[in-house]
Amino acid sequence: MAHYCNKCKKYWNHEVKTCIFCGGETSKLEESVYRVLSSTKVHIPSKGNENVPYFVYLLEDKNGQKIIRKSDHHYKIGDEVNFDVATVSRYAVGVIGSGLMGTQIAEYLVQIGYPVVLKTRTQGSIGGITSKIQKKLSKKLQEQEVEKCLESLIITTDYSDLNSVDIIIEASKEDLEVKKEVFSELSKFCKSTTIFATNSSSLSVDALAGVTDRPERFIGLHFFNPIHRMDLIEVVIGTKTSDATKEFAINLTHDLKKQPIIVKNSPGFIVNRLLLPQINEAIRLLGDGIATKEDIDSAVKLGLNHPMGPFELADFIGLDTCLSILEVLHTGFGDDHFEPAPLLREMVDQGKWGYKSGEGFYTY
Amino acid sequence: MYITGTGRTKFGSVSKSLIELAYEAMLGAVNDSPLEITDIDAILVSNFLGGPLNGQLHLNSQIASLLPGMNIPIIRIETACASSSVALNQASYCLGKCKNVMIIGVEKMTGNNLIPSTEAIAMAGDCDLDKNNGLIFPAAYALLAACYMNKYGMGHETLEKISYINHKNANLNPLAHFYHKDVSYEMIRKSPMVSDPLNLFDCSPISDGAGAIIVSNQKYSDRDISLLSTQIATDSISLAERKDITSFSATKVAARKAYGEAGIGPKNISVLEVHDCFTISELIALEDLGICEPGQGPSLIENGDITLKGRIPVNTDGGLKADGHPIGATGLAQICEIVTQLRQEAGKRQIDDPEFGLAQNIGGIGGTCGITILEG
Numbered sequence: 001m002a003h004y005c006n007k008c009k010k011y012w013n014h015e016v017k018t019c020i021f022c023g024g025e026t027s028k029l030e031e032s033v034y035r036v037l038s039s040t041k042v043h044i045p046s047k048g049n050e051n052v053p054y055f056v057y058l059l060e061d062k063n064g065q066k067i068i069r070k071s072d073h074h075y076k077i078g079d080e081v082n083f084d085v086a087t088v089s090r091y092a093v094g095v096i097g098s099g100l101m102g103t104q105i106a107e108y109l110v111q112i113g114y115p116v117v118l119k120t121r122t123q124g125s126i127g128g129i130t131s132k133i134q135k136k137l138s139k140k141l142q143e144q145e146v147e148k149c150l151e152s153l154i155i156t157t158d159y160s161d162l163n164s165v166d167i168i169i170e171a172s173k174e175d176l177e178v179k180k181e182v183f184s185e186l187s188k189f190c191k192s193t194t195i196f197a198t199n200s201s202s203l204s205v206d207a208l209a210g211v212t213d214r215p216e217r218f219i220g221l222h223f224f225n226p227i228h229r230m231d232l233i234e235v236v237i238g239t240k241t242s243d244a245t246k247e248f249a250i251n252l253t254h255d256l257k258k259q260p261i262i263v264k265n266s267p268g269f270i271v272n273r274l275l276l277p278q279i280n281e282a283i284r285l286l287g288d289g290i291a292t293k294e295d296i297d298s299a300v301k302l303g304l305n306h307p308m309g310p311f312e313l314a315d316f317i318g319l320d321t322c323l324s325i326l327e328v329l330h331t332g333f334g335d336d337h338f339e340p341a342p343l344l345r346e347m348v349d350q351g352k353w354g355y356k357s358g359e360g361f362y363t364y
Numbered sequence: 365m366y367i368t369g370t371g372r373t374k375f376g377s378v379s380k381s382l383i384e385l386a387y388e389a390m391l392g393a394v395n396d397s398p399l400e401i402t403d404i405d406a407i408l409v410s411n412f413l414g415g416p417l418n419g420q421l422h423l424n425s426q427i428a429s430l431l432p433g434m435n436i437p438i439i440r441i442e443t444a445c446a447s448s449s450v451a452l453n454q455a456s457y458c459l460g461k462c463k464n465v466m467i468i469g470v471e472k473m474t475g476n477n478l479i480p481s482t483e484a485i486a487m488a489g490d491c492d493l494d495k496n497n498g499l500i501f502p503a504a505y506a507l508l509a510a511c512y513m514n515k516y517g518m519g520h521e522t523l524e525k526i527s528y529i530n531h532k533n534a535n536l537n538p539l540a541h542f543y544h545k546d547v548s549y550e551m552i553r554k555s556p557m558v559s560d561p562l563n564l565f566d567c568s569p570i571s572d573g574a575g576a577i578i579v580s581n582q583k584y585s586d587r588d589i590s591l592l593s594t595q596i597a598t599d600s601i602s603l604a605e606r607k608d609i610t611s612f613s614a615t616k617v618a619a620r621k622a623y624g625e626a627g628i629g630p631k632n633i634s635v636l637e638v639h640d641c642f643t644i645s646e647l648i649a650l651e652d653l654g655i656c657e658p659g660q661g662p663s664l665i666e667n668g669d670i671t672l673k674g675r676i677p678v679n680t681d682g683g684l685k686a687d688g689h690p691i692g693a694t695g696l697a698q699i700c701e702i703v704t705q706l707r708q709e710a711g712k713r714q715i716d717d718p719e720f721g722l723a724q725n726i727g728g729i730g731g732t733c734g735i736t737i738l739e740g
Contacts, residue, residue: 070498
């Protein structure tokens with residue numbers, strides 16, 4: 001948006017209300033259609049621009065005002081494009097669950113510009129969720145931008161408020177029965193074209209798709225915590241997932257500035273199938289008295305170049321979550337290699353769930 | 365006004381600290397001049413990224429640490445890549461009160477930095493309009509290059525030639541970043557793409573280095589060089605705020621004033637140092653400085669006019685491309701080179717009987733420009 005002095009014919013790209021040359025009031029100029037004056041394809045990554053290549057355009061509107069915009073789309077010099085992000089209509093997303101992942105997904109989506117309906121279980125929690133999201137957004141955005149984000153967020157306890165969303169991202173409790181219940185309810189309320197995606201980290205996409213009226217429109221979208229820093233999304237393809245659903249999901253991940261990887265439905269997908277056996281083995285090492293947890297963490301960080309050791313990471317994920325994923329892997333593959341270490345069960349029984357409960361392998 | 369002493373370090377990845385580099389350049393300038401360090405009345409320090417890269421600000425006081433007991437006025441100047449020509453410009457005003465002023469330009473860009481250098485350099489652009497839209501510096505100059513190519517129908521080969529000529533000149537300059545690097549057209553052509561249409565050999569390197577000069581209000585020796593004019597001009601910071609994309613107003617304005625003050629024109633210039641942070645910038649400079657008409661830069665390059673034996677030798681030290689670009693020192697390296705040429709002390713790269721030399725030093729993508737004209 002430019003500010004323009006009618007008398008002096010000068011433009012500013014900043015919030016200038018009074019012309020410093022003549023003292024006159026300026027008027028706002030807002031255009032959304034631009035012509036491409038110049039373009040470049042950038043091949044080297046930098047902070048905030050980690051995914052390369054990307055395009056940067058120098059654009060000019062009909063008033064001769066120019067802007068610079070980054071894009072993943074390719075345009076030629078002379079092309080006319082609508083580059084005003086605010087006017088690009090994005091589809092509505094329903095997010096189920098207001099736990100750690102549900103709120104983060106909702107927050108991330110509204111920040112990018114998606115209208116979001118967040119479904120929680122109890123009316124009483126709505127105020128708390130709103131202020132939590134507001135607080136987090138305030139750290140990154142200016143007051144007006146936060147307000148704009150919150151305007152596009154609806155928090156509800158009612159499934160019927162999700163009737164017109166284009167895609168559901170379900171992030172309820174990591175429990176097959178709970179999730180089945182959620183999806184059979186959603187099938188009753190959502191329009192027939194709504195795509196259902198589950199953020200499950202290990203449960204069977206096919207088992208969940210089976211309870212819905214639209215298995216071909218069912219897919220897994222597994223986000224990683226913390227969402228604003230973790231660039232990966234596991235896109236999990238069920239036996240009945242259609243190509244159109246897959247394409248829709250991949251396009252969404254790109255629009256979210258995330259890197260999708262495609263995996264067929266299988267217990268633990270890729271990341272957890274590789275990670276949990278390692279955490280489990282680390283707990284066994286500790287249980288057998290072979291090494292201290294600090295040394296095992298150091299070994300993994302310095303010897304394998306992981307940013308966190310297995311105990312730090314397990315505490316961060318939540319030991320209850322680790323246990324449930326291991327149980328899914330154990331049952332799913334019928335392989336005793338995945339059997340949860342006895343020490344892990346003990347700790348979960350004692351309520352030592354890691355960072356979220358204040359104590360896990362370490363104390364917080 | 366006269367330039368009575370110059371000094372500079374080798375440019376490149378140098379195992380010396382910011383302050384050690386500054387000291388070496390200062391010592392060089394004092395040894396080169398008839399003056400003692402105690403004859404210096406004030407110092408201007410040019411540096412761009414001491415804060416974000418080295419975690420070191422308050423550089424004027426750090427320089428004072430190198431001159432125990434002198435307690436003279438020292439000021440740091442920062443105008444991105446144009447810092448040192450602006451410091452020289454400010455020194456000229458100091459000569460009203462002082463007899464001898466030293467200008468030091470220094471930058472330490474390699475080694476353990478607080479943040480990646482690409483991110484730090486991007487601070488020379490507008491944070492909102494440029495940086496937050498993915499516009500790193502090579503991309504800004506790439507937008508300019510793409511625009512120029514589209515407007516005048518120029519191919520990348522012309523830019524390759526600019527890169528090649530600069531590298532050949534650097535092979536004759538023992539202090540240059542790429543003194544030892546033997547570069548061929550094939551290497552230039554096949555180098556990796558950085559930001560289309562600019563590839564690696566269109567970009568100046570990340571260098572460490574320092575330069576220092578002494579300016580005085582009187583002539584002390586026959587080696588002293590007359591400072592005919594130093595002018596600076598500014599412009600809006602982002603390309604998005606410019607009318608003309610393929611030309612820098614700041615260069616044109618500062619050059620017009622400098623030619624006027626020196627009483628000469630572009631035709632009188634016998635040696636030229638221009639700010640080729642990217643090859644396209646060298647081409648734009650030739651046009652903005654009036655060496656040729658807009659759109660005629662490519663034919664000047666193709667005709668061989670800018671080589672050491674050409675009509676108007678440009679960047680005889682290798683330019684930013686191959687001599688190196690230690691940002692705060694770059695503009696002073698240009699002055700050092702013109703002084704060396706005008707003194708006829710440039711050895712293998714000496715050009716024939718130069719009379720007037722001009723240096724053009726740019727900050728950001730044309731947001732600041734310093735023009736200096738010297739007479740031998």
